[in-house]
Amino acid sequence: MRKISLDKINQLFAEISSKSSLYIPVDTAAGAKFEKYDGTKTMSDALNTVRSAKDFFFPQTENMVDFKVEGKNIEIVEPVNEYEDFVVFGVRACDVKSFEILDRVFLADPVDNFYKNRREHGIIVSMACTKPAETCFCGTFGIDAASPAGDIVCHKTDDTLYLDAKTEKGAQLLDSLNALTEETDSSAVDAQKAKTAEIMKKLPLAGLDASAFGADKTMEFFNAPEWKELSEACLGCGTCTFVCPTCQCYDIKDFSTGHEVKRFRCWDSCMYSDFTRMAHGNIRNSQLERFRQRFMHKLVYYPTNNEGIFGCVGCGRCLAKCPINMNIVKVMKKLGGNK
């Protein structure tokens, strides 16, 4: 394990950004967001970014292919995507776990090369939580906020940043910073972890239990009468899906510029009325069906197809952002017998 005084954190950022693009969470009027480090930015102390770090690997819009039309000839032009190495600094434990959930979708056959290239070029430097919010429930899904995964795992105290490499990529990056950091033992980090564990135990959602859900429970929940009441007020705004680090649905559209057609993909939401619309019409015609789809996917369908792993990481974003105060916790409580 290495450490560096927080006084020198900008030197650390400058050194990392001299080799590859570096993104850090910064405060903005709209809350914390990841921005490219340019020597002038200060790292945010916010618990988490408004939008998750999934944008780095699965951006909101992405050009996939261009068609140049000349008379009756169509030339297919693959966009040249220059994927450069980049470092995302300060990713929280829940969001690091979300990459595993996305990997199982985008890296399964057929592999999504856009996503794969970005994953291969990205280095994740995670940041342990010390002040979790009342909306956090990562522990429900076995995530330890005080011990995130990542290529390098960081713990920040009042005056020091501790860095521990967990992968080969992380070790290479950390070794390259040896002139700025010094070797240390794990005693301060261990003390912080113990303190955070005590705080986590006292969170309002600490006892939330997902065990009623999981693989092969479709028939148990699909026709539950509770969906009616749960979905009644849903506006179908899609906010919950757009802030969610694990939502992965997208649409593919063509856009004509006049002399060429651009085919791009963009995030979509299962909460939208035209989602899954096909030639014959839509398979989910009511908001109840669309609402049920979102939560069944996270709590039952994803685990069914992924060895029991849930499709939620308990980040709490949907709890904080839904305009009608509906969220996955309320669904779990109503359907799963949680208090």
Ligand code: SF4
């Ligand atoms: S469903 Fe809500 S709590 Fe779960 S990962 Fe998505 S935004 Fe976070």
Ligand code: SF4
């Ligand atoms: S659950 Fe809330 S955030 Fe999600 S679509 Fe419905 S109203 Fe919007």
